[in-house]
Amino acid sequence: MSAASPHKKKHGASAPEAAGSAFVEIHRRGLMLVLSSPSGAGKTSISRALLARDPLLQMSVSATTRPKRPGEVPGVDYHFVSPDEFNLMVNRGEFLEYAKVFGNYYGTPRGPVEAALSGGRDVLFDIDWQGTQQLEASAPKDLVTVFILPPSTRELERRLHSRAQDSHEEVAKRMAKAADELSHWPEYHYVLVNHELEKTIPQVEAILQAERLRRERQLGLHEFVKALREGQ
Numbered sequence: 649m650s651a652a653s654p655h656k657k658k659h660g661a662s663a664p665e666a667a668g669s670a671f672v673e674i675h676r677r678g679l680m681l682v683l684s685s686p687s688g689a690g691k692t693s694i695s696r697a698l699l700a701r702d703p704l705l706q707m708s709v710s711a712t713t714r715p716k717r718p719g720e721v722p723g724v725d726y727h728f729v730s731p732d733e734f735n736l737m738v739n740r741g742e743f744l745e746y747a748k749v750f751g752n753y754y755g756t757p758r759g760p761v762e763a764a765l766s767g768g769r770d771v772l773f774d775i776d777w778q779g780t781q782q783l784e785a786s787a788p789k790d791l792v793t794v795f796i797l798p799p800s801t802r803e804l805e806r807r808l809h810s811r812a813q814d815s816h817e818e819v820a821k822r823m824a825k826a827a828d829e830l831s832h833w834p835e836y837h838y839v840l841v842n843h844e845l846e847k848t849i850p851q852v853e854a855i856l857q858a859e860r861l862r863r864e865r866q867l868g869l870h871e872f873v874k875a876l877r878e879g880q
C-alpha cells in the first residue's frame with residue numbers, strides 16, 4: 649500500500665481527520681491487564697518481562713503499607729506509605745481499588761491509570777482477587793484478567809523461599825493463604841500454569857495482542873469501513 653493510499657491507518661499523535669474523509673484514523677482506548685495468583689507464582693517476573701518488551705504497556709504502581717523489601721525502589725515497585733497516609737488516600741477517593749492482603753493494605757492509585765487509558769496506553773496490574781473483583785465491578789469493559797497457577801504447591805513454596813526476600817514466617821503465612829487464593833481462578837478470563845517463564849511470557853503477550861484487536865476497543869472502525877465501502 650503506498651503512502652498516499654486512502655486506506656492508510658494513522659496511529660499515535662497524528663492528527664485525526666473527519667470520518668468519511670480520505671484518511672480515517674483507527675485508534676484505541678487502552679485496556680487494563682490484570683495478573684493475579686497465589687503469592688510467588690510469578691506475577692512480578694512476568695510483569696517485568698512484558699514491560700521490558702512492550703512500550704505501549706505501563707505498570708500500575710500500587711501504594712502499600714507493607715515494609716519495603718531489600719532492592720525494592722520506592723515509586724517504581726510500590727509507593728510505600730504509612731497506614732495514616734493510606735487512610736487519607738482512601739478518604740480522598742484516590743484509589744481505583746484497595747484491599748488488605750497478608751495483613752497489609754494495598755491500593756491502585758486512580759490518576760495514572762485513567763490518564764494512560766484515555767491516552768491509548770495499556771496498564772498492567774499485579775493485584776489480588778479482591779482488587780480484581782472491584783475493577784470488574786467498576787470498569788468491566790476495559791478489563792482483561794489472567795490468573796497464574798503454579799505447577800505445584802511444592803514448587804510454589806520453593807519459589808517463595810528462592811526469592812529470599814521474606815522471612816520463614818512470612819512465607820508460611822503466604823502458603824497458608826494459597827489454597828484460598830487459588831479458589832478464585834474461575835473468576836478470571838484466562839488461566840495459565842507458569843511452568844517456565846520462557847513459555848508463560850509469550851502466552852501473556854499473545855493474550856494482550858489479541859485483546860488489543862477486539863472490535864469494541866478499536867475506535868473509528870465504523871468510519872473506516874464506511875470509507876472503504878464508498879471506494880476510498
Ligand SMILES: Nc1ncnc2c1ncn2[C@@H]1O[C@H](COP(=O)(O)OP(=O)(O)OP(=O)(O)O)[C@@H](O)[C@H]1O
Pocket residue numbers: 685686687688689690691692693694807808810811812842843844845
Ligand atoms: N516459571 C518460573 N520458574 C522458576 N522460578 C520462577 C518462575 N516464575 C517465577 N519464578 C521465581 O519465583 C519467585 C517468585 O516469583 P515472583 O516474585 O515473580 O512471584 P509473584 O507472583 O510476583 O509473588 P508476590 O505475589 O508475592 O508478589 C522469584 O524468585 C522468581 O524468580
Ligand SMILES: Nc1nc2c(ncn2[C@@H]2O[C@H](COP(=O)(O)O)[C@@H](O)[C@H]2O)c(=O)[nH]1
Pocket residue numbers: 684685686687691710711714745746747749750754755756774775776777778779780
Ligand atoms: N488488591 C490489591 N492487591 C495488590 C496490590 N498491589 C499488590 N497486590 C497484591 O498483594 C499481594 C502481595 O504482594 P507483595 O508485593 O507483598 O508480595 C500480591 O498478591 C499482589 O498481587 C493492589 O494495589 N491492590
